[in-house]
Amino acid sequence: xxxxxxxxxxxxxxxxxxxxxxxxxxxxxxxxxxxxxxxxxxxxxxxxxxxxxxxxxxxxxxxxxxxxxxxxxxxxxxxxxxxxxxxxxxxxxxxxxxxxxxxxxxxxxxxxxxxxxxxxxxxxxxxxxxxxxxxxxxxxxxxxxxxxxxxxxxxxxxxxxxxxxxxxxxxxxxxxxxxxxxxxxxxxxxxxxxxxxxxxxxxxxxxxxxxxxxxxxxxxxxxxxxxxxxxxxxxxxxxxxxxxxxxxxxxxxxxxxxx
Amino acid sequence: xxxxxxxxxxxxxxxxxxxxxxxxxxxxxxxxxxxxxxxxxxxxxxxxxxxxxxxxxxxxxxxxxxxxxxxxxxxxxxxxxxxxxxxxxxxxxxxxxxxxxxxxxxxxxxxxxxxxxxxxxxxxxxxxxxxxxxxxxxxxxxxxxxxxxxxxxxxxxxxxxxxxxxxxxxxxxxxxxxxxxxxxxxxxxxxxxxxxxxxxxxxxxxxxxxxxxxxxxxxxxxxxxxxxxxxxxxxxxxxxxxxxxxxxxxxxxxxxxxxxxxxxxxxxxxxxxxxxxxxxxxxxxxxxxxxxxxxxxxxxxxxxxxxxxxxxxxxxxxxxxxxxxxxxxxxxxxxxxxxx
Numbered sequence: 001x002x003x004x005x006x007x008x009x010x011x012x013x014x015x016x017x018x019x020x021x022x023x024x025x026x027x028x029x030x031x032x033x034x035x036x037x038x039x040x041x042x043x044x045x046x047x048x049x050x051x052x053x054x055x056x057x058x059x060x061x062x063x064x065x066x067x068x069x070x071x072x073x074x075x076x077x078x079x080x081x082x083x084x085x086x087x088x089x090x091x092x093x094x095x096x097x098x099x100x101x102x103x104x105x106x107x108x109x110x111x112x113x114x115x116x117x118x119x120x121x122x123x124x125x126x127x128x129x130x131x132x133x134x135x136x137x138x139x140x141x142x143x144x145x146x147x148x149x150x151x152x153x154x155x156x157x158x159x160x161x162x163x164x165x166x167x168x169x170x171x172x173x174x175x176x177x178x179x180x181x182x183x184x185x186x187x188x189x190x191x192x193x194x195x196x197x198x199x200x201x202x203x204x205x206x207x208x209x210x211x212x213x214x215x216x217x218x219x220x221x222x223x224x225x226x227x228x229x230x231x232x233x234x235x236x237x238x239x240x241x242x243x244x245x246x247x248x249x250x251x252x253x254x255x256x257x258x259x
Numbered sequence: 260x261x262x263x264x265x266x267x268x269x270x271x272x273x274x275x276x277x278x279x280x281x282x283x284x285x286x287x288x289x290x291x292x293x294x295x296x297x298x299x300x301x302x303x304x305x306x307x308x309x310x311x312x313x314x315x316x317x318x319x320x321x322x323x324x325x326x327x328x329x330x331x332x333x334x335x336x337x338x339x340x341x342x343x344x345x346x347x348x349x350x351x352x353x354x355x356x357x358x359x360x361x362x363x364x365x366x367x368x369x370x371x372x373x374x375x376x377x378x379x380x381x382x383x384x385x386x387x388x389x390x391x392x393x394x395x396x397x398x399x400x401x402x403x404x405x406x407x408x409x410x411x412x413x414x415x416x417x418x419x420x421x422x423x424x425x426x427x428x429x430x431x432x433x434x435x436x437x438x439x440x441x442x443x444x445x446x447x448x449x450x451x452x453x454x455x456x457x458x459x460x461x462x463x464x465x466x467x468x469x470x471x472x473x474x475x476x477x478x479x480x481x482x483x484x485x486x487x488x489x490x491x492x493x494x495x496x497x498x499x500x501x502x503x504x505x506x507x508x509x510x511x512x513x514x515x516x517x518x519x520x521x522x523x524x525x526x527x528x529x530x531x532x533x534x535x536x537x538x539x540x541x542x543x544x545x546x547x548x549x550x551x552x553x554x555x556x557x558x559x560x561x562x563x564x565x566x567x568x569x570x571x572x573x574x575x576x577x578x579x580x581x582x583x584x585x586x587x588x589x590x591x592x593x594x595x596x597x598x599x
Contacts, residue, residue, distance in 0.1 A: 103482060
């Protein structure tokens with residue numbers, strides 16, 4: 001089942017063309033990594049997929065229905081979006097911030113129900129931050145805040161997850177466990193994950209597919225073993241990359257500068 | 260364990276109930292206090308006479324007189340506090356306030372111009388309203404881009420904030436200009452208007468309707484306000500129509516400010532200090548904050564006005580001087596406790 005697709009998508013930044021003619025789709029159960037240099041249009045693409053900004057051309061469809069035709073609340077039950085950064089101006093508690101992700105399920109109700117609380121606590125536990133539930137979000141460390149934000153994403157219970165650098169600010173152990181959780185969601189619950197990340201090894205370990213962006217309009221999409229080739233990656237990332245096999249896993253390392 | 264749902268709701272009911280009781284007590288206190296104090300024992304009888312529409316006793320007439328002014332103070336304070344709360348949610352900045360955006364400065368330009376031209380009291384009110392609405396529309400036109408959801412990235416609403424600060428500065432210079440050319444005899448009333456004064460402010464129905472309408476809108480949007488306060492632009496992905504909500508908050512806030520300054524002049528600090536204090540005491544959840552802030556704002560201004568007319572009685576102070584003198588230190592205290 002096609003979860004999200006683009007048709008002839010054109011993304012621009014000022015006069016620059018970032019992505020051109022993107023015909024792409026992600027099926028249920030697939031986990032996509034978007035890979036590219038800084039400024040290649042990764043976040044722009046993800047924000048466009050989320051409906052946060054309009055494309056310069058082409059169209060995005062979720063569940064076969066163009067984004068524009070979705071009522072916002074219904075769409076919010078289909079896809080969740082993790083922003084790259086956040087700024088907390090007010091002293092909301094962790095549990096309040098996660099409960100806010102239940103907004104699309106409430107329609108006209110004033111208060112959340114006990115089922116919302118159960119889901120919020122479950123999501124916090126999945127991110128190992130349930131002990132922080134009563135804390136002010138502004139007092140959290142960067143990594144804790146990121147895990148709370150991902151917990152909110154989980155509490156939204158959508159079949160499609162769009163994540164802009166989910167591993168950002170996480171320590172090594174949590175990078176591995178969060179990525180593992182995302183991979184499990186795809187495998188076991190047939191969710192679709194589209195994420196941006198800079199760690200090629202993590203991306204290769206958990207993704208089923210990759211979308212490479214060059215930043216000048218060119219792109220390449222496909223199964224992980226076809227797209228994550230050292231030559232191709234080196235080309236798209238602007239730095240030669242070596243690949244070694246270790247315990248049946250591919251490890252990518254940047255080549256040393258010979259100069 | 261955390262607060263479960265019923266306790267969540269019970270807490271809100273207790274807070275709003277307590278604020279309501281507090282507001283009633285403050286209103287009664289305002290009715291009792293003055294150059295001639297009304298003894299507590301006379302209150303029930305006086306209230307009964309007022310309810311019957313025949314204030315015969317001295318106490319009843321005193322309360323009627325003072326209650327009229329106290330009610331104006333209440334509706335003005337409630338409106339200013341709610342306007343501040345909405346502006347803070349809109350700009351995602353706990354230090355925002357309708358004064359920062361120049362809406363009340365616009366009202367002041369209108370009112371002072373009318374005073375300068377020796378217009379009637381009614382014309383002064385009309386000119387104040389016109390000035391406030393004019394500045395609000397100007398801001399909206401200049402910062403329209405910011406109101407739409409989606410496009411502006413993190414911190415994008417600052418265009419509105421910066422535009423407001425500059426428009427406010429422009430209005431202030433016009434005010435200074437008018438004050439400097441105003442004839443001696445009219446200067447005092449102009450200064451009192453600028454500081455904000457409730458003496459002689461008529462009790463009208465319209466401010467109550469504006470406050471009620473804005474309160475209903477804010478209660479209806481309270482959950483969406485939480486989502487926007489937490490997630491900014493990304494609130495769109497949670498099903499909130501961010502653009503529409505921002506427009507609604509902006510216009511409701513401008514209307515509340517316009518209605519408040521029209522009847523009472525440019526009273527400062529209420530829109531800043533009251534939402535801040537309520538957030539400090541009750542947390543940032545707008546479902547509790549909205550009703551609590553309106554009640555607290557009303558009660559605060561009634562209290563300030565009671566002080567303004569009694570501190571150096573028989574002389575009366577402009578209430579705006581009192582709100583600033585109480586507001587500024589309390590605000591600084593909160594700010595520093597918060598930063599610790």
